[in-house]
Amino acid sequence: MLKLFKSNRCQSCYNERAMRQCPRKKKNICWQCCNETRCDTHCPDSCPYSPKRDASNPFPAFKADSRAEAENVIKLHIDLWIGRENPMLQNITPEKMAVESPQEMLSWLSGFQYPQYFPMDYLLQKLNLPFSPTSSKEDPETIAGKWMNSLIQLKWDNLRQYTINESSLYDLAERYTEIIKSIPQFSKISTYSMLYSGLGEDGISAIVYMELNHKQDWTLVLSNIKGDWKIRQNIAGNPEAYFKQNKLYSNIAEAIGKADDATAWDLIESNLKIYPDCADLYYYRALYWQMVKQLDQATVDFFNSIALDNDWQEPYLHLSSHYLAKGDYEQAKVWLLELQKMLPDDPNVLNNLAAAYAGNGEFKYAKQLWQEILKKNPAFELARKNLEHLSD
DSSP states (O other): OOOOOSSOBOTTTSSSBOOEEETTTTEEEOHHHHHHHHTTSOSOTTSTTSOBOOTTOSSOBOOOSSHHHHHHHHHHHHHHHTTSOBGGGTTBOHHHHHHHOHHHHHHHHTTSOOOTTOOHHHHHHHTTOOOOOOOOOOOHHHHHHHHHHHHHTTOGGGSGGGBSOOOOOHHHHHHHHHHHHTOGGGGGOOOEEEEEEEEOTTSSEEEEEEEETTTEEEEEEEEOSSSSOEEEEEESSOTHHHHTHHHHHHHHHHHHHTTOHHHHHHHHHHHHTTSTTOHHHHHHHHHHHHHTTOHHHHHHHHHHHHHHOTTOHHHHHHHHHHHHHHTOHHHHHHHHHHHHHHOTTOHHHHHHHHHHHHHTTOHHHHHHHHHHHHHHOTTOHHHHHHHHHHHO
């Protein structure tokens, strides 16, 4: 996907990450230096990043690995383009045309199609032409930028709004912030550079790959399930680490299935350094704690898992079952009521919630729930027996 050089500093600016080889400079350079070079459209066609011209369009197409790169290069090209004689304008410069015939220039520009990332506001501003600022829907890089800027400013309480987590339970929001604050790299960020962004084949997942403080690989995983891009996960590494997770989870599950607690622990703890806010790893660590009979520790990690992914049902089931078994019916109700929002017709969830009500002395609500379960699921014997037991 990306070519990363062993000596990874740009050989032109010596600051940013070298991402490609430049045939003009004969150096390994960053995308910023590449843009500053190729914006003049004089790169050889043999270079995959050379601009591609279309006779029917006034602007060339620039290959880019991120939206930030795409916007940057076209702005640099616009800075040159407005002062160049243009054969599509009878060899008048766009700058001069905009002064002499502003309406004609606007009409001419509106006759073309532009890519989604094209900075039209910037072009019209450079030409001193009237425009109404356009509002664009936030994309993965926009959200990633807001996330990183909040981290740089240590605005911890701002972060959760950019993530998939929307539960109104205060404890979950508080725990999420605690986990994020404990990630060592986050308290030391001063700069970041976008290196790559891309959409998944499903159209609702994306990754944004960046470099922190000119040295640390970092990848953000985002989802767009409800119409807006939200951060799902941080990865302390490049995008390759994202694709290794399923194998990792399989190995952990296998170790737990074999009661190999040493292997399970090593896999979980070593990989939490790479996947520091991974709900799955906290969930597996909770299962590990159960395996070694440390139930209080398991409770904490089921809670951590929920805090990191408010919509994942499995840890809710485990956490509520733990509190039911412990006889803490009030806490069991908290998590079962949340689970009921996700699974409103699940008879097992409703049965457990009724049991929590009954255990808490709220027999009226327990009876109503068991009756509701049997009305929809007459063959659900567990609810029938519980209702009969309540009536005795």
